[in-house]
Amino acid sequence: MSNEQDSGAPTADPETAELGDFETSLDELETLVQSMESGELTLEQSLAAFERGIALTRQCQQALQAAEQRVAFLTEGSEADDAEES
Numbered sequence: 001m002s003n004e005q006d007s008g009a010p011t012a013d014p015e016t017a018e019l020g021d022f023e024t025s026l027d028e029l030e031t032l033v034q035s036m037e038s039g040e041l042t043l044e045q046s047l048a049a050f051e052r053g054i055a056l057t058r059q060c061q062q063a064l065q066a067a068e069q070r071v072a073f074l075t076e077g078s079e080a081d082d083a084e085e086s
Helices: 014-037 045-084
Strands: none
Touching: 014 045
């Protein structure tokens, strides 16, 4: 039997996991916004949803910044190669 079945989760590299976390956070944020816009939440529920939304927004911003840094790093090498060829 394989040890990979223990967790039940697929083993992915950190880059793929980061994208999944971003998508999960964004989906949850969209759900929170919809529930808040419905007007059916109590004041306490709305405040809790707002707090969670702020946290999710920060997570998404951090993930986007990390992705931008990776893109800049990857394209930096190709720009140097292009400059040498000219």
